[in-house]
Amino acid sequence: METKTERNSLNPGTGTETDNIDKNRHGILKNPTCRELLIGNLCYYILGQILILAFIYNSAKIEVSLGFFIGVLISASMVLHMTVSLEQAMCMGERGAYNHVRKTTAIRFAVIFTIFIVIGVTGFCNILAALAGIMALKVSAYLQPFTHKVLAKKSTGKGR
Numbered sequence: 001m002e003t004k005t006e007r008n009s010l011n012p013g014t015g016t017e018t019d020n021i022d023k024n025r026h027g028i029l030k031n032p033t034c035r036e037l038l039i040g041n042l043c044y045y046i047l048g049q050i051l052i053l054a055f056i057y058n059s060a061k062i063e064v065s066l067g068f069f070i071g072v073l074i075s076a077s078m079v080l081h082m083t084v085s086l087e088q089a090m091c092m093g094e095r096g097a098y099n100h101v102r103k104t105t106a107i108r109f110a111v112i113f114t115i116f117i118v119i120g121v122t123g124f125c126n127i128l129a130a131l132a133g134i135m136a137l138k139v140s141a142y143l144q145p146f147t148h149k150v151l152a153k154k155s156t157g158k159g160r
Contacts, residue, residue, distance in 0.1 A: 034083040036147040038076055040140025043147075045072040048132065060126070067119070067126035071133015074115060078108055078137055 085104035089097035119127050
């Protein structure tokens with residue numbers, strides 16, 4: 001009797017967990033929620049940059065603008081990383097999925113913490129603006145039902 005790993009190595013197209021993970025990595029942007037969150041991030045970025053250009057004094061404009069850009073970039077990276085890690089977790093068992101989600105969440109927090117330490121130590125951009133940029137994830141999550149409705153209406157002509 002052959003084991004699961006032997007069977008998978010003999011027939012790589014059997015639909016194993018690794019095959020599913022590879023398919024999901026290439027189809028990240030096929031996930032409608034991921035697309036909608038990224039569109040929300042982009043809208044938040046555009047609005048934020050307009051406000052920064054309108055209300056921030058000239059001497060601090062570049063630092064604040066750069067900090068906000070970095071924050072929104074981190075937010076978009078978090079959306080992509082969460083999408084990949086949740087798609088991977090869906091292919092695992094209950095215990096494996098729980099551990100995988102915990103591990104990937106810790107990785108995200110560690111990366112964000114490290115980026116904020118670097119920003120704080122070097123001071124090359126405004127750390128509060130970077131924090132405001134990271135809030136793009138929260139804002140885009142609140143806007144997601146609206147962006148979903150708009151995108152669904154555009155693609156099908158029906159809305160939700």
